Amino acid sequence: xxxxxxxxxxxxxxxxxxxxxxxxxxxxxxxxxxxxxxxxxxxxxxxxxxxxxxxxxxxxxxxxxxxxxxxxxxxxxxxxxxxxxxxxxxxxxxxxxxxxxxxxxxxxxxxxxxxx
Amino acid sequence: xxxxxxxxxxxxxxxxxxxxxxxxxxxxxxxxxxxxxxxxxxxxxxxxxxxxxxxxxxxxxxxxxxxxxxxxxxxxxxxxxxxxxxxxxxxxxxxxxxxxxxxxxxxxxxxxxxxx
Numbered sequence: 001x002x003x004x005x006x007x008x009x010x011x012x013x014x015x016x017x018x019x020x021x022x023x024x025x026x027x028x029x030x031x032x033x034x035x036x037x038x039x040x041x042x043x044x045x046x047x048x049x050x051x052x053x054x055x056x057x058x059x060x061x062x063x064x065x066x067x068x069x070x071x072x073x074x075x076x077x078x079x080x081x082x083x084x085x086x087x088x089x090x091x092x093x094x095x096x097x098x099x100x101x102x103x104x105x106x107x108x109x110x111x112x113x114x115x116x
Numbered sequence: 117x118x119x120x121x122x123x124x125x126x127x128x129x130x131x132x133x134x135x136x137x138x139x140x141x142x143x144x145x146x147x148x149x150x151x152x153x154x155x156x157x158x159x160x161x162x163x164x165x166x167x168x169x170x171x172x173x174x175x176x177x178x179x180x181x182x183x184x185x186x187x188x189x190x191x192x193x194x195x196x197x198x199x200x201x202x203x204x205x206x207x208x209x210x211x212x213x214x215x216x217x218x219x220x221x222x223x224x225x226x227x228x229x230x231x232x
Contacts, residue, residue: 042207042222042224043205045220056219090159104165105220107152107159
């Protein structure tokens, strides 16, 4: 079975531009989360979507937005790019069961975004 | 304020010996804990998890121990193999409520190096 797939693999943008990153979850997984990982740090939670609704948001500015489509794939959008947005952007999916169920998130290989 | 701390940036262990990776957390609401392994140019791979109702979980060569009173968990790898050389991340989240977010909080990671 295919894992979490992300596109593109690498991307170079300049300051002030806009970027859209894409993610397809594991088949059957309805929850998608986005993380930002800068060099030397652990992944930092940006958003979570479940059943096309935002279910959680980390401490990121409004320049960051996301959405989830009926097929559970997702897009992360970042506007007015800053040098500090250079990072590895990771997408994760999990089945998301009923309250009390613990399901690990499974990650894609990420999109490496470089801002010049 | 770092809620998940991995205080050892790197750890070197001889092949065949035990590797012990440590993780401390400060948020008493954390209820579910995970370990991920990451190779360069790949996304984090789920290894093992533990919920707060248990103090130990074992899967093959990997065992995770949880000490809730000390807010400490550790990952034991026995025996260590060359392929275990990677960055290991500890992650945690509060109890899953069924409707809210279950975004993970990560530590900064520990780079494990297995020496032949």
